[in-house]
Amino acid sequence: MSSVSDWEAPNPVKDNRGGLIGKGVDRYEGPLKVTGTAPYAYEVQPPSPPAYGVMVGAAIARGRITAVDIAAAEASPGVLLAWTHMNAPAQPPRGTKGHPRSTQGSKPALESDRVAYFGQPVAFVVADTLENAVAASHLIRLSYAAEGHDVAFHERLDAAGQPPGEQDVEIGDFDAGFAASEVRLDETWTTPLQNHCQMEPCASLAWWEGPDRCVAHTSVQMVKPAQHGLAETLGIGRDDVHLLTRYIGGGFGGKGQTYDDLTLAALAARALGRPVKVAFTRQQMMHGTIHRPATVQRVRLGAGRDGRLNAMSMMTWTHCHRDGAFTEHASNFARSLYAAPNRLTGHRLVKLDLPHAGAMRAPGEASGTLSLECAMDELAEQLGLDPVELRIRNEPEVDPENGRPFSQRQLVRCLREGAQLFGWDRRLPTPGQVRDGRWLVGLGMAAAIRGNFLLPAKCSFSVDADGVITVRQGMTDIGTGTYTVLAQIAAETLGVPLGQVKVEIGDSELPPAPGSGGQFGAATAGSAALMAGMNLRRAIADLATGDPGSPLHAGDPGDVTFQDGVVAIENRSETLSDLIRRAAPEGLTVEGEIRPAQDAQKWSQQTYGAHYCEVGVDPVTGEVRVRRMLGVFAAGRIINAKTARSQLTGGMIWGVGSALHEGNPVDPRYGSLVNQDLAQYVLPVQADIGELDAIMLDEVDDKANPMGIKGVGELGNSGAGAAVANAVYNACGVRVRDYPITPDRLLAGLIAKGM
Amino acid sequence: MRINITANGEARSLDLDPRTTLLDALREHLKLTGSKKGCDHGQCGACTVLANGTRINACLSLAVMHDGDEVTTIEGLGSPETLHPMQQAFLTHDAFQCGYCTPGQICSAVAMLAEFEAGAPSPETPRGAAPTLSDAEIRERMSGNICRCSAYPQIVAAIRDAAEGRA
Ligand code: FES
Numbered sequence A: 001m002s003s004v005s006d007w008e009a010p011n012p013v014k015d016n017r018g019g020l021i022g023k024g025v026d027r028y029e030g031p032l033k034v035t036g037t038a039p040y041a042y043e044v045q046p047p048s049p050p051a052y053g054v055m056v057g058a059a060i061a062r063g064r065i066t067a068v069d070i071a072a073a074e075a076s077p078g079v080l081l082a083w084t085h086m087n088a089p090a091q092p093p094r095g096t097k098g099h100p101r102s103t104q105g106s107k108p109a110l111e112s113d114r115v116a117y118f119g120q121p122v123a124f125v126v127a128d129t130l131e132n133a134v135a136a137s138h139l140i141r142l143s144y145a146a147e148g149h150d151v152a153f154h155e156r157l158d159a160a161g162q163p164p165g166e167q168d169v170e171i172g173d174f175d176a177g178f179a180a181s182e183v184r185l186d187e188t189w190t191t192p193l194q195n196h197c198q199m200e201p202c203a204s205l206a207w208w209e210g211p212d213r214c215v216a217h218t219s220v221q222m223v224k225p226a227q228h229g230l231a232e233t234l235g236i237g238r239d240d241v242h243l244l245t246r247y248i249g250g251g252f253g254g255k256g257q258t259y260d261d262l263t264l265a266a267l268a269a270r271a272l273g274r275p276v277k278v279a280f281t282r283q284q285m286m287h288g289t290i291h292r293p294a295t296v297q298r299v300r301l302g303a304g305r306d307g308r309l310n311a312m313s314m315m316t317w318t319h320c321h322r323d324g325a326f327t328e329h330a331s332n333f334a335r336s337l338y339a340a341p342n343r344l345t346g347h348r349l350v351k352l353d354l355p356h357a358g359a360m361r362a363p364g365e366a367s368g369t370l371s372l373e374c375a376m377d378e379l380a381e382q383l384g385l386d387p388v389e390l391r392i393r394n395e396p397e398v399d400p401e402n403g404r405p406f407s408q409r410q411l412v413r414c415l416r417e418g419a420q421l422f423g424w425d426r427r428l429p430t431p432g433q434v435r436d437g438r439w440l441v442g443l444g445m446a447a448a449i450r451g452n453f454l455l456p457a458k459c460s461f462s463v464d465a466d467g468v469i470t471v472r473q474g475m476t477d478i479g480t481g482t483y484t485v486l487a488q489i490a491a492e493t494l495g496v497p498l499g500q501v502k503v504e505i506g507d508s509e510l511p512p513a514p515g516s517g518g519q520f521g522a523a524t525a526g527s528a529a530l531m532a533g534m535n536l537r538r539a540i541a542d543l544a545t546g547d548p549g550s551p552l553h554a555g556d557p558g559d560v561t562f563q564d565g566v567v568a569i570e571n572r573s574e575t576l577s578d579l580i581r582r583a584a585p586e587g588l589t590v591e592g593e594i595r596p597a598q599d600a601q602k603w604s605q606q607t608y609g610a611h612y613c614e615v616g617v618d619p620v621t622g623e624v625r626v627r628r629m630l631g632v633f634a635a636g637r638i639i640n641a642k643t644a645r646s647q648l649t650g651g652m653i654w655g656v657g658s659a660l661h662e663g664n665p666v667d668p669r670y671g672s673l674v675n676q677d678l679a680q681y682v683l684p685v686q687a688d689i690g691e692l693d694a695i696m697l698d699e700v701d702d703k704a705n706p707m708g709i710k711g712v713g714e715l716g717n718s719g720a721g722a723a724v725a726n727a728v729y730n731a732c733g734v735r736v737r738d739y740p741i742t743p744d745r746l747l748a749g750l751i752a753k754g755m
Numbered sequence B: 001m002r003i004n005i006t007a008n009g010e011a012r013s014l015d016l017d018p019r020t021t022l023l024d025a026l027r028e029h030l031k032l033t034g035s036k037k038g039c040d041h042g043q044c045g046a047c048t049v050l051a052n053g054t055r056i057n058a059c060l061s062l063a064v065m066h067d068g069d070e071v072t073t074i075e076g077l078g079s080p081e082t083l084h085p086m087q088q089a090f091l092t093h094d095a096f097q098c099g100y101c102t103p104g105q106i107c108s109a110v111a112m113l114a115e116f117e118a119g120a121p122s123p124e125t126p127r128g129a130a131p132t133l134s135d136a137e138i139r140e141r142m143s144g145n146i147c148r149c150s151a152y153p154q155i156v157a158a159i160r161d162a163a164e165g166r167a
């Protein structure tokens, strides 16, 4: 049984003798990425020339395929196969687990005549070239019997039910507390459906090594479920799928699972006896992969004249696919953020025939802060209080719902330091007072919060006769910096220069780690690496002190130090490579493992931050420009100041996108999404982002893991959009509660105000 | 159809389906996979390469239109051992995360600076005024290259360093 107290002992990361922990070193795989020599899944060179697969999406949202005609496609030049549900290889029914401990059941493609969402892959062509495959894919004829679809979220709110297994959470008596409050706010916000738009569309390349062993390169955030799901689908042993995902062109939650590109590449490679690669087109990504669902959020706040909250409620309505159960938990963070004796939070879920909803960067917080953090701004105005001060007055001493102490909570410090660095005192509380040429200028702020998690993970460390340390882990790097932080932890733990460390990840044959998601990656993978590294230290210390040829012979293994590639006991020393070359010429390999502490639940563990933003609003066009933005964050010990800052600034820019740009409307006629490419789906580009920075406060969270680190990948996104929206209001006095705040929406408000 | 192009200084002769885009010719036929396919529709800039020194979206151009052209891809700018100053600046400033937009950003940035030097106009600079390489100018001129990881501030810093010869 593990306990957080096990983590109190000193360790090399805490000691940081080499000074590598916290240092903003360049990305480990950076030289490959900036030279275009890091191969992403579709770019791996297979053992023989690949064939090219192209998928065809359904043209209806719900119904049946009644007839297929693949004759013309089959006769098209270069075509090697054409499949629909009529002739695709048999696969186990969806979710089958032949191995009871599989982390993912089978995921058959082209499994039946049923169409469950618009764009669902329903046909597949493989040809000798991409051009031939694309041309043939246009020749496939499908007839459908549409069954009528239900995609109108806002019209179906009354059909919403409790998400499976959930209940509303009420503390005290919300209704009574709200009714008795001197100052009340009751407003509703909406957020639209969003697409991840990772720059690399999902892609897979597969080939077979004999009849029972499949090698598959794909672009996925979690290795083991991808491996197991594919093995179950193919009906082979789990270890007979070798799944690799070395470089991933963005994930953001959308590659937390695999899609039909992987299944079809593997099936076709088996059928044809040659490598096959399949990529989603950009257009196919919009429907064929998951999205962040739309929400409606009702926030009610009741406070005394002193600004102390007496009652708060946040209810979220959202949607998922008819066959799914994903819930966008936009109200969850509200359970921990502010003190109030009377509280009510919950979620309602509508099942629709839209494509599958799922996790997208900071699921819950990204959407939820867009309402509550603006509601706090509105309440501050009603009270005549500064929005920063309002938040500080509602700072809880313990977690307001479960009564647990916070492991660390530096929200107030983030708020105060951010206010000072940003020049918040220059803000005029009355909106519409500041002009700069044609621009109305305003300042806004919001708090950020995101949970912290630790999952079980393993890792192996090797040392070879050159003294090179190799870290191996079935972990992924989706741009988050995993390669780099693992290298830093390894170098610091074994006391070697960074250049003497190799990192191998993204491979199902390496010790399992949960992958990238929920900003748990660095803490989870890194803690397992620290454990493995400490085991290797012990193994090396035993080797040296037990080896008569070593100057350290007969010393106490506990006294061995590791520094600059040298092992030593006081003034007796030798280089690591000399020791290994002599005493263990084959090298040494050990594993290490991290598990969540049983008692970690005694603390409320979150990461925090504060966003400050300055925007310009053109009152004539309704255009909003982000001029300046600053985030101040507290997220445990930071392993790499450079990559962590990049994660945070990236998240902040996602917030700008949520506030001002992004949203994919639904076309009720076809049950499809209107925006199907990167010209129509508006997301932030270079010119949309002004001066923008992120600062990290010193913190060590010793309840989080042995290193005291936490995640930052999603924190930056939480609250950032609300800071933008609040700045828009401060600039021009118009509150737009339907996101994104596009010029048409803002103009309507400006005109109504006579501006 | 047979076409001849000079790719990263090397004369290459290719027998191509006339429907092949320059991007697919580079990636699938010449195995120059550094140029990325983000949208295949000229909307993201991930495929940006230099054709006779000018930045273009390789996905939006058929290979046969480049018979006789000199094409420079990210692989032609530098290698991991000998980085081009722009590549070094991107590395130093962490101007990328997943790295998928990065080759396009770097090719685009190199060509953008040359365009700027040659006096190419942009909406950032009022008519008749002499452009200065302000951050706003860099942002405007780099807005054809989307970075979903949103390394935008770092990209501006990297380009500035490279432009000022610091990288
Ligand atoms: S792939 Fe060419 S612009 Fe997107």
Ligand code: FES
Residues within 6 Å of the ligand: A199, A249, A250, A479, B095, B096, B097, B098, B099, B100, B101, B102, B146, B147, B148, B149, B150, B151
């Ligand atoms: S680095 Fe990932 S899209 Fe730019």
